[in-house]
Every structure is written in C-alpha cells, then in structure tokens.
Amino acid sequence: MAETYLDRAGRLAREVQPYVPGATLEEAARRATGGGPRIAKLSSNESPLGPSPLAVAAIRERARHAHYYPSASAPELGAAIARYARVRPEQVVVGGGSSTLMHAIVAAFTTAGGEIISVAPSFAVYGEVAAIHARAPITVPLREEDFGLDLLRLRAAITPRTQLIFLARPNNPTSTLISIAELEAVAELADDVGALVVSDEAYMEFAEAPARETALMVLRGGQPRWPNVLVTRTFSKAFGLADLRLGYAIGTPDTARYLRLANVKWPTGALGQAAALAALRDRRHLARTLAVVAEGRAWLAQKFARLGFAVAPRPQGNFIMVDVGSRGWTAPDFAAAVFRAARVVVRGDFSDRHVRISIGRPSENRRLLAAVRQLLESGPGRG
Template sequence: MSLDTKTTASPALSEDYLSRGRRLTREIDPYLPGLTRTTAASMVNVPPHRVAKLSSNENPLGPSPKVLQAIADMNWLVHEYPSPSAEELRKTIGTYLGVGADQVVVSSGSSTLMHAIVDAFSLPGGEVISLDPGFTVYPEIATIHGRTAKVIPLNEDDFLLDIEVLKKAITPATQIIFLTRPNNPTSTMIPIEVFAEAAKLAAEVGALIVSDEAYIEFADMPGQSAVELLKSDPETYKNVMFSRTCSKAFGVANMRVGYAVALPEVAECLALANAKWPTGAVAQAAAIAAIEDTEHLAKTLAMVAQGRKYLIDELNAMGLPVAPNPQGNYVMFDIAPTGLSAEEFSDKVFHDAAVLIRGDFSPRYIRASIGTPEENQRLVVAARKLAPKA
C-alpha cells in the first residue's frame, strides 16, 4: 500500500472538519418530514389514535395482518446480520414487476437509495435536475454530494412538464434527471410518452433519468411505469431507472424499504454504491409479505380511489380547487380563496379538528393525504369552515 501524501489541497480541503460540515448548514434548506403521530397528538392534547394523520401519504388501511405475522416470525433473528443483497426480496420484487432479480437494488427506503444513485452515476460538479414544485430531497442530496442542483418549473395550470423547459435546462454537465411520477406534492402524472422523450434528451448528454414511482400503484392511468420502456426497448432506454417504495401502497413505511430497477449492468453499479447491509431481515420479510398480499393492496387502492374522488368533489365544490387529475394517495389544493396562508389554514385545521395536513411547502397550496372515510370527512368539515363556499 502506498502512502500518497499530496499537499496541493484546494482551499476547501485546507478547511477543518467543522467548516466543511458547515457548508451544509449554509447550502441546504432541508426537507422537513411530517410530524410523527405522537408528537402531533401531544401538540393538540388528544390521544395518538385521534389524530387524522394526512401529512405523510401513508397507507390509510395500515399494514396487512400478514406483514405483522411476518415481523413476529423474524423476532428470533434480530441479533443476526441480514442478507446484504436481500435476494429473496429482490426475487419477490422481480416477480411483482416482471423483471429479473438482477435488475433490482433494495435499500432502507427509496430516499436513502437516492444518495447511492447520485454517488454512482454523477460526479462532483455535475448537474442534477428535478422538478418544482417537487420532492426537494433530490436537490438536497445533490448538494450534499457536491453536485449542482437545478430545479425546473412545472406548468402553472396543469402542473405537468413542458418538455421544452426540460430541453432548455439540459446542458453537457447534466448527469442525472429525477422526474417524480406521480409528482409530490402536485399528485399529477407526467405521461409516459413525455418521460420517454425526456429519457432520449438525457441520453444525448449521457445522463441517467430516474422515474420516482413511489406513488404509482395509486394511479388510475394504466401503463405509466418506466418498466414498460425497460421491457419494450431496453436498447433505446438503457439510461432509464425507476425507484419504488414499500412505504406507501404496501403500508410498511416504518420498516424502511425502497428499491430501484434498471438494466442489470446499471443495477450492478448502483449496488456497489449502496450501503453494505441496506435493509434488515425484519424489514425484508415485512416487505415480501406486503408485496405478496395482493388482497390487502387491492383494498388499499379501492379505499384511496374512493377517498380521492370524495376529496376532489368536496374541495372543488367548496371553492378550493384541486390540482387536476391527481394520481397519488394525496391531493394538492389551492387555499388562496380563503384569504389565509397555507400555514394558517393547516394550523387551523390541525387545532380545530386534529387533522394533520401539509401547509409548509407553498404560501397557497395544501397537500392532504387520502385517509379513511372518517378522516377524509373530518378534513372536509374543517375545511368547509374556512372555505368561500360552505
């Protein structure tokens, strides 16, 4: 082993550890996750189960009973290391999507995997493009890793992507493009045809394009997943990757399981950048049980579809327009007609009805998850008190 003691450090390298760390406090505006149920309950003095937690887009039905059994069955192995490659889970995911297990990389949540995606497929100084309004974790991760974060606006009316806007944003320095489909917080779906066009633009500069499909199970538009491109024309779409999660439709957010899918040679690179033991055995078993319980998934999707229609109809009727054609298990609506700021609106709904929604990402838009029928109704009743048309 050679001890290479280079002394030509850049100014940044000559700073101390804390100055390097403090770069992050200056450069990052961190994504704030929603409150936990217990914290929220203590803030409004109600028992935790009384909070309608419509703030983190979780499964309104909770986990499948088969998941709880699978977790209990793993108790005796808690002191041992899990499979680092999660092969059983990767096979289950492969069967679910009709792809090879060698195309799947698993981690403790898809947001964790985004660090590895940035590490593996871009270099310091490279550009990482994402959407606005959008999931701000991508620019945050890009900045942490010393990449240049670039966010491009969605259309103001339909919250979809104008491909010309993306085309203008792409430069020879563009290395990764994250498109969220359905998008968070707008709940709108960039159609697969537009994503395919974006993939071709990315390929021209040698960039990877990632379709973040955390919510795609809830979409009622068929054939929207990037898996269709990887299956139908892998040569043209070899720069395509998509990520999914078990935190939403599969109801195991607390187990922390997400994954990415790409061609095998791309997945192999991502696996090398991934954490060494990226998920625990309990989490892997829970995720397998969740994916295999197709009945629980069907019940979840039916509940979300019904609740989504109810919220769209009610919110529109009370003069709080919902962003068009929502496809996730949440809706984004405009509360400007109330004369309140989004923060004031969400605070009032929380303190009046113990309904927790997100009003902290925009001055005028609220994001609310689809809950149980009772929770959705509580949101409607509370919103109606503030709305222009009661």
C-alpha cells in the same frame, strides 16, 4: 492554519436545504390541546389501512431472530420484487427506502460538479441529495396552469454538465403525473448528453393506469427502449411499511450492477425483508388499499372543488393538492385551523397557498370536510 474537518463540513450548512418531514403522530399529539377524537394524520401520504396482517405476522415471527445479521443483498426479496414488477432479478437493487437509494444513485452515476435536474414543486430531497454530494441542483418549474411538465423549459435546462434528472411520477406534492410519453421524451434528451433519468414511482401503484404509465415498460425485455432510465419505488406507501425503510430500484442489469457497488452494506434488515415478502404476497390487502385511496381521492377532490377550492388536476397519488389561497387562506393558517377544529393534520408548510392532503379512511376524510365547511362559515383566519 490548515483547513479542518469542520471547515470542510461547513459547506453543508451553506449549500444544503434540508427536507423537513411532516410531523409524526406523536409530535401532533403533543401539539393537541384538550380532549377530542383520535388525531387523523393526513399529512405524510401514508397508507390509510396500514400494513398487511401477513406483514405484521412476519415481523413478529422474525423478531426473535433479531440478533442475527440479515442478508446484505436480499436475494429472496429481490426475486419477489422482480416477479411483481415483471423484470429480471438482476435488474433489481434493494435499498433502505428509495430516499437512501437516491444517495447511492448520485454516488454511482454522477461526479463532483455535475448538474442534477428536478422539477418544482416536487420532492425536495432531490436537491438536498445533490448538494450533499457537491453536485449542482437545477430546478425547472412546472407549468403554472396545470402543474404539468414544461418540456421546452426542461430542454433548455439540459447542458453538457447534466448528469442526472429526477422526475417524481406521480409528482409530490401536486399528485399530477408526467406521462410515459413525456418520460421517454426526457430520456431521449438526457441520452444526448449521457445523463440518467430516474423515474421516482413511490406513488405509482395509486395511479389510475399504473401498468400503462410506469417507466418499467421501457426496461422490460432483452433490449430496453431507454437503458438510461432507472425506476425507484418504495414499500412505504401502498404497502404501508413506512417505518421499516424499504425501497428498491430497477434498471438495466448494467445500471443495477453499478448501483449495488454504491449501495450501503446491509441496506435492509431481515425484519423488513420478511415484511416486504409477506406484503407482496398479500394482493388482497393491496387491492383494498388502492380501492380506498381511489374512492377517497375522487370524493375529496370533488368536495373541495364544490366548496370553491382549486384542486390540482387529475390527481394520481394517494393525496391531493388544494389551493386554499383561492378561498382567502394562507396554507400555514389553513393547516393550523383544521388541526384546531378537528385534530386533522394536513401538510401546509411547503407553499404559501397550497396544502397537501393525504387520503385517509372514509371517516377521516369526512371529518376533514366537516371542519373545512365550519372554517368557511367562520371566514379565513377565524377558525
């Protein structure tokens, strides 16, 4: 019997390990029992302050035109992003979230059987996208002692079949940052085999020195230092527009031109484009968000360390990664206990001993710490 469409699709069940997103607020509410405070969702690295009021107003205004098709290329938003990133508009490609753009990146710049490298632990979507497109996902472990990039291991993993390297900067879930110097070293190694390096900068706005560490530095000007670098970013995190699925990529004009050909048609709607334009204009709201995250990140990291937990060093995202195994907990048990004690959701399903904690509002951060102190008093497994 001839191979069927289901036979061909069956490889996805064998080869793809789907990324499992964190629980939504509604899902968490269904798990909660009894009364109590509003659920604090510190599990999906969302903005603690939500979207800009200007973005909300733009959505309301545009909603009455929802029966019209949006611009497929989003030129006004692309130009605004170019001003924000200090690049040329022809370098910008707007997409339906940076995760969606990753599918287009793989389709445009790799071929069947090619190898796609990422580090571990990191954003699991990289391997998922590689497998969906019948590329070989290769993972390189980060250094165990500080979750830094092991450049020697990465060099050893690169082969003539390497076509793409994904690096999350800052990295998710560790919140550590691969430096711009290390990124350029990887770009040089990739250039030797004709590979593209993607600097996934979903969390770069939260870094202590984003202007100094962004890979956009190597793409600015008439002659980019490393034309084989592509930057992806999102409006989901610092701009608080996760539900609208908006992202963008920035590369050389040539890279951007090819990526547009692989991008889906109408990747974003007019509602999202209007909201993103308004969010880019509201620099005050962005500054407040970044300040709340920076203060909360330092406070939480310090408090967890004083309670005897090991925290991944020098966190740069809007989250921290905590080794709860250092205090006798498993990650799933710790996350479940915190939720029962305080209705606070943290991410504890990606590791046996590490949890990822998003930075919330000050009151949410304090509620989390109070619950952790209570759990420590009762002992592991009895919260």
